[in-house]
Amino acid sequence: MIKNEKYNELIKYIKGLGKVVLAFSGGVDSTFLLRVVKEALGDNAKAVTIMSPYIPKWEIAEAKELAKKLGVQHEIIEAPIIDSIKFNPEDRCYHCKTAVFGMILAIAKEQDYNCVIDGTNFDDISDYRPGLKALKELEIKSPLLECKITKAEIRAFSKELGLNTWDKPAYACLLTRIPYGNELKVEDFEKIENAEKYMMSIGFRAVRVRCHGDLARVEVSKNDRSKLFDEKLLDTISQKIKECGFKYVTLDLQGYRVGSFNETIIKNSYEQNK
Incomplete structure (x- = not known):
């Protein structure tokens, strides 16, 4: 258990969500969040990973291994290249996240989870990220953002928790x-x-x-x-x-x-x- 005010605030925030589905990539942010979710909610959590032509196979394999190691139930769903992003528009992330998180929301609803969460952190709002608009529209919860936890803090917490992703380079699809x-x-x-x-x-x-x-x-x-x-x-x-x-x-x-x-x-x- 980490003795830190922000960390405790994050645990409290997640406990208030009830049963959750986490959009899980296996990156630094989502792995840290999955570890915290497991601590806060126990078995009332599920990780869902997207498998698509634009997601490296090694990343899917790593996500599988991490979810297994953390003892969280894990589901992988396939996502095609949708027509609205076929020619890679500048707001590609908006269309992609709308489609992908729509699929994850459907799983949450079907399996009686309260909400879907993701690993957006406090630093992400300073970059060009049209996908954040989609998350807001779909009412996806972002605990790391809500609790104002930065990338540096995520890495520090991850190291203290013994997660081998603490120094993993940032990655993207x-x-x-x-x-x-x-x-x-x-x-x-x-x-x-x-x-x-x-x-x-x-x-x-x-x-x-x-x-x-x-x-x-x-x-x-x-x-x-x-x-x-x-x-x-x-x-x-x-x-x-x-x-x-x-x-x-x-x-x-x-x-x-x-x-x-x-x-x-x-x-x-x-x-x-x-």
């Missing part, structure tokens, strides 16, 4: 690797997943492979960029990523940053308002 306005294709998701899996296998934990058709734009964390100052390594990476299905491989000199495609939205908005 593979939809974020495709430029806005481009058609979403299953084969592109497969290329991206295999390329990122390779990069992680050689020690780049925080990595994004952005897909621009036949071209892969690789982002590694700023601290890891110096590791790439090796011609032999660059040649190997280029060859391996081409084997994943890309024809060209480039390195983004600025390095990894959350939502780099959102920069185009900000720039376009600035140009329109000049």
